[in-house]
Amino acid sequence: MTEHSLTYGSEPGEVLARLRDLREFDAPTHGGRVLAYVYDSGMGELDHLASEAAEAARSLNGLDPTTFPSIAAMEQDLVSFVRRALGGDDRRVGGRVVGSVTSGGTESCLLAVKTARDLWRDANPELRVALARESRMPRLVVTSTTHAAFHKAAQLFDLEIDVVPCELDGSVRASSIVGRLGDDVALVVVSAPAYPSGAIDPVSEVSKAALALGISCHVDACFGGLALPWWPDTQTWDLRNPGVTSISADLHKFGYAPKGTSVLLHRGRTRHRKQFFATTEWAGYPVVNPTLLGSRSVSPTAAAWAIVHRLGAAGYRRLTASCARSAHAIEQAVREIPGLAVWGSPTGPAMALIADESVPESERVDPHHLADEIAQHGFQIQHQPGLTQSNGVRLPHSAHLTITPVTERLLPEFIAALRDSATVVRGTPQASASIALAAMRALGYSEERAPSPAAAWRILRLVGAAPKLPQHPGEGGALPQKMAPLMALAEQLPAPVAQALLTELLARVSEP
């Protein structure tokens, strides 16, 4: 054991001191310097309130809201608040909207898919058998910018993911999605907005077509569901569209709650009940839950509940107005930075920066080099690899910005950092994965053959993309300082190889 590690049986003070030491290496979760992952309202009082509420609920078990009725009461309030915000209060539009509190966006998306799949199976027993005979599965229709949680859902729930390509600007044509609808589609997903581009998909047109065909239609508003209701000039993207059968919105994003809370709403009780798992067919207590987990913490729910009651719609409106002002100012500023552009037409608190391909290469600002450079100014923006779609159209690699209320406080500094960083990297071409590609080929890996953990690690080290491993027991690993070369691997290697390398990298970071 070294001086850096903590022995078992340590005093509480030592344990907490060690945790504080470890936290020093984390990116700052408050203050607006990290424009991804974290959603800081800028209101310190909300943090205190959330901590106290979380502590008050710490010992509860979310497994059973009948034993602990406070859980049911808090969930009722959260579902009711979000339902109203997302236009689900009007029962004349397609019936009663009901729902559940889940642990986050991914769980809400997974449950939306599972629910739709089970409904599809019930409604299509013969088609299911016919598809199975041809070794086919029902389809989950998404677009290239739909969140990866739906790819995970397709894998977990035995659906074939059918990805509709986007246009070059990241938008997707309603007709492209509608053209994919058919009786073997269990669910079509549209986003409001899509995380990679910040654009809202054509919800009205797609949900109308889905309704006419009797197909389930989910709106993934996990990211923007608690900002878009108060964002200026948006299309009707929510439950006011009668063809929208489910919708998800994360309280742990623009709800400003700590991580661990999202809401999934369904149109109609029948649909919602399909989300549940219930069994009396084992020797223990009847297990009946609407979520993927069994025993679960109620602290995130209590914290979200407290924040929603403190802010109310008026509070969310005020915070959203700040995000909208910042988004507008950043878009204006980017327009004046030669070689850099905003990708497509975002609506809401996300946008992606791309190289302006209308200017000569020597004047372009590569967004991944920009992201690496702006880190020197203390800002983190998120690298997004480019994507070559099934029709050959390549969506550009980009840098994602999540704009939160605290962005406004740092706007002049952030815009100056963008400008200065752009000046430094202008003309530097996108990083290349050519060494990794050569190594991969030499070792015989391909689309069909992914490397083993040991081989993946060898390649990562060879190309200088391996993380710094823990120096001492009980210390986490750290990613390479420059992410552009790593992102080039993600973009340029065959997907199975890139996925094996990134899996290895992440696994090693926390391997003891």
Ligand SMILES: Cc1ncc(COP(=O)(O)O)c(C=O)c1O
């Ligand atoms: C549109 C969208 N859907 C789903 C998710 C997944 O949410 P989570 O990370 O909370 O699981 C995200 C996360 O960013 C998102 O932006």
